[in-house]
Amino acid sequence: MTETIDLLIKYFQGYQWLILFAVVYAYSIFKAKKGGRISILVGTVLFFVFIYNDFIYEWMSQLVESGVYYRFLWIIPVTIWIAYGLVMIFLDLEKWWLRIPFVLAALACMFLMDHTWLEPDRGTWSRPENVSLIPGEVLDISDVLTDEHPYGEKIRCVLPLGMSMQLRCVDASVECVIPRRDYLKMNGQSTRPYKQKELAFMIEKNERPDVSRLKKLLDDTETDVIVAYSDYSQGDYLRQADCELIKKTGAYEVYRVK
């Protein structure tokens, strides 16, 4: 059961939420009538026998991939169950002078568990730059690219990781020369071989191949446009490879490949 136990701990990201769920689970059993109590216990056993075990984990890993097995844990409505348990305890307390400290204590406990969305570094809820929630400079670059090719056709681009994701959200004409798996492999998240390793390292890590090699790579991949980080100051290098600056934004430079 090691893999599935690891998965459970990962799902709850530590022990705090697991302990809270266990408390609520125990309270549900304690409060339930005889029939309900048996159903909860039998349901738990069935969950372990039919779903939450290494055999099913292995089977799922072969059928799709091991990375999707955690979704089976969604079958137990953990958040609704915990909420129900908290409401039951709240209602059982009856007196207001007991209920108010309980609510405050529950909120404090959950906050101290250190998994809250309210911490700014966890959330992604800073004031948006514009209505589309996509950075303005990405929209500017999309406008520039639109002028570079006729409507209905694709434009092949070498893009940094973040730009690749954001630009594709607003512009379907963009065809990325560097595929997703190369970025994932660079970050240690994929075991599949690179497809465009040299271009990926050039754009993302500023590891530059020879100019002649770069020219060949751009030719082979039929690249139309390169979007480079301004911080890497790749202007002279790219110009030597017959690239022409067409747009400069705060963090990026856009080059047309001649």
Next chain:
Amino acid sequence: MIYDLVLTIGVMLLYILIFRLVGTTVLTVLGQKKLYIHRETVGFFAYFALFQMVYVPMVLLRARFHLLAYGWILTLVILVLLCAVYLVTAGGKSPFAMPGDTVMEEGLLGYMKWPVVIGCAAFVVFLVLQQYLGWDTAFYMGNMNEAIYTDTMYYYNGNDGTLMKSLDFRYALSGFSMQFAIPCFLLEVSPTIMCYYGIRGLGAILALLIVYDFGMLLFEKNESRAYLLVTAFLAVNMFFFTYSATSLFFIRRMNEAKGYCANVVLPMVALLLFMIYKKFGRHLWALLFVICLGSVGASMSSMMLVPALLGLGAVLLAINEKRLRPVFYAIVCALPNLCYVALFILNHEKILVIKL
């Protein structure tokens, strides 16, 4: 952009109205008008069940996206007219209304309704303003953009825009992205806006309605307690930040089909199973069948997870009732999902390959 946002909100309101109409019709047909379940949530599944019937043959036949868009709009007009005519001719008390035999607590808890409704609205606003963008979210947005730009369905990889060699059934069998791409195509709304605001907002509303219905079931139609449950649910989600928990998909990734699976599809199936367990209404297995029929349309993950949940629930019911009938009913309910699993495995094993 503001124009896109206003249109997106309008489209979402229209979706909710249609879901309510379709859901009401389904419940009326099944003789379940008195069942305390939101019509919008039932309608969502019935809507996607029908959409899948139109979408799946078209995607497998490699039809152009505009054909799906116009074909579905035509189907939808007919559907709405049929539902309206049926409900008008069916007679009886206004079928849109929820059953009124509910109770409220006395004292402060009796005034929970509006604070909770306003709190939920504020939460939905907080949720749609999340600026999270991961590979999967970008993939969904990319697919919607590609469908509109290239007039194809799943020909191109949503992440990098390259032409696929063959149709990938893992994504193509669910019409989730294409459904929401249709209003974008017809009204020229940005799929980014639709994904960030529309799909997320709609999913959050449906998820909260299901939690409320759970509360009404658990607390025997006590509205105050149901509102308490919704409040506690929101609080738990706000504090439960872990990588793969449902709250991640609720708060951050509700614009992905997985978010719908975790927070709409599975809770809805669990709710129906719980209603069956509590003998809360009639013909609930038939209603569950409709839910299962539409579940894959909402998310491909449902093809495996819904049968797993159904199996678990059915065995539990069979033990409780001391008869095998629930298992038989559950197998029938899971049949649509199992058909998708069969198609998926055939494609995965390269037996059924549709070249592009």
